[in-house]
Amino acid sequence: MPAEFADTNIVIYAVSAGPKAAAARTILRRGPTISVQVLNETLNILRKKRQLDWPEIEQRLGQLRSLLPVVDLTTRTHELGLQLARRYGLSVYDAMIAAAAVEAGCTVLWSEDMQDGMLVAGQLTIRNPFA
8 A cells, every 4th residue: 555644634624524524534544644744734723723722632633643653844854845846836835745745755645735646756646535
């Protein structure tokens, strides 16, 4: 099975009750890699949009960290992300997610935010599970 990486929107949908929740949960059950950026973006959404309290947020982030491999962000990730943003026209944040996935050796990046089917850096295919 290809090494998979999940974008923040997949994590958020997985903890939601909406129509995309089932597909997102299926992806997370497979144990994709995420990055510290995904954790940070998830924290921001849970706090600002969902208005959860700190203990609830910390519990959910702890669950994610215990269930999924998490890669750190490094200067190298940042530099690769800049290259990917320029080359593929990705937003800075999407490029940093893609860079973390490339550095983790992933071949599939699950994301609703990027172009479905796009091949990045010759190894990473963007897949929209809701398309």
